Amino acid sequence: MSAMIHLNPDAALSAGPEIEPRRMGTLEAIWSNTAFRKTMILVLLAVIWESYARYLGNPLLFPTLTDTIKALVSSIASGVLPSRTWASLKILAIGYSSGVLLAAVLTIVAINTRLGTDLLETLTATFNPLPAIALLPLALIWFGLGIGSLVFVLIHSVLWAVALNTHSGFRSVSQTTRMVGWNYELRGLRYVAKILIPAAFPTILTGLKIGWAFAWRTLIAAELVFGVSSGQGGLGWFIFESRNMLNIPSVFAGLLTVIVVGLIVESLVFKTIERHTIQKWGVQS
């Protein structure tokens, strides 16, 4: 007895399409849109705000949404709010980039020597739990009332988060990827730049996002304490000043601006970077 093969005579006929589009009703299509659902939540929150503030009737404690928007529009039109926001963003850029640069130096030292690794791990373990804002009083003594103090606390808020994530990203690069890099005769800084950084990029990006969030919160908090050089303070100072003048709608307008700037950076800057890197590479963690 030997094995026999019986061919299926229908095999050559068309079996119909494998993938067919699924039809959705209009309502189902709208409801499945995340942006739509989130907008609805925001609208609901706005309605609650407006009606509660009207019911309370005390603009000094809780202004209505319409008053807040009026204050926002007038501060933007007068140029005060944009110039304060710009002042904050400039300092943020200085502090953030210095922090990232220092983190890069520290991590590169750490991956190349065992002592460097120990140094990084000890430093991050020590300073990571320390809120940057707690260093402000000390910074004011060391650097005085000015940009120096703000940059110092910003660096502290960015450095450890970014260094910690970058380092753990480097360590999690697979042995195979490392061996591929050595096979290509990449060594030293070229190996770091062309293999380690792109391979660890998902984790590095997470670190950069955490660092940004820390920095933005820290800066606003620090600015509440003092304005940088003669009235040219930032967004935090704007909020503080408005409160002192009992201009509560402006306080709310300032707070809204803090949220909006945070959202813009989060959803435009970082989302765009993600779309062009880790989403395209299929390495989203």
Next chain:
Amino acid sequence: MNAVSPIDAGRPVQAASPAPEPLLRTQNVTLRYETPGAVITATRGVSFDVNQSDRFVLLGPSGCGKSTLLKAVGGYIKPSEGTMTIKGRTIQRPGADRMMVFQEFDQLLPWKTVLGNVVFPLTNARKMSAKDAEARATHYIEKVGLADVLNSYPHMLSGGMKQRVAIARGMAMEPDILLMDEPFAALDALTRRTCQDELLRLWEDTRFTVLFVTHSIAEAIKIGNRILLLSPHPGRVKAAVSDVDTTNIADGSAGKLEQQIHDLLFNDAVEG
């Protein structure tokens, strides 16, 4: 005729036809690596020569140090005894003259396209201009039948396609020797067969030298023209098989050789 010959450890395996200077010469190599608690000897006193255009297979059960040997040829591990030379030069460190093809799919860099992955070592280690590198990379990607996915990222490819890209990348570098570490072990059985056939077809085309590690006897017989049989704990040369390519499945000689090799390895397992 193929011949299985048991060998004394330490004596070099002679080539079937005497060649002037072997491409890769491994003499009396002992490899050790350290774990926190112990020093492990992976291979002891292993010697073999690989000649130009050989398809040389290192075959053995797990623990025979075959992958460690390949990594030593790759320059990732230094022998604690013995010497390894390629074209007369002592192997010191990893280099693009010995391109590796790994088993793991993450050997392709996920942030580069298929073309980018093949171009990258050409522009980096070979210092080719972007234009020349692209032309050569495209040529080899077409050779492995992946012209359609030239600009796709690795995560969009199947396992078999990824391994073919890795082979194209290795071949495009036109290295002295291609080192393959169980490249098809993670593939499903059908894809593995196609990939083996393709590797042989590519070899017919350009006659590159390849050092191939596997634990499958059938794969060793299919791929290799010479097989070095290693016994485990620590890895030592058990036997060398030459003229493997004279066997074929049709007349049963391949099956017979497979049985012979199986018996050799099996007996060893009982003794050891």
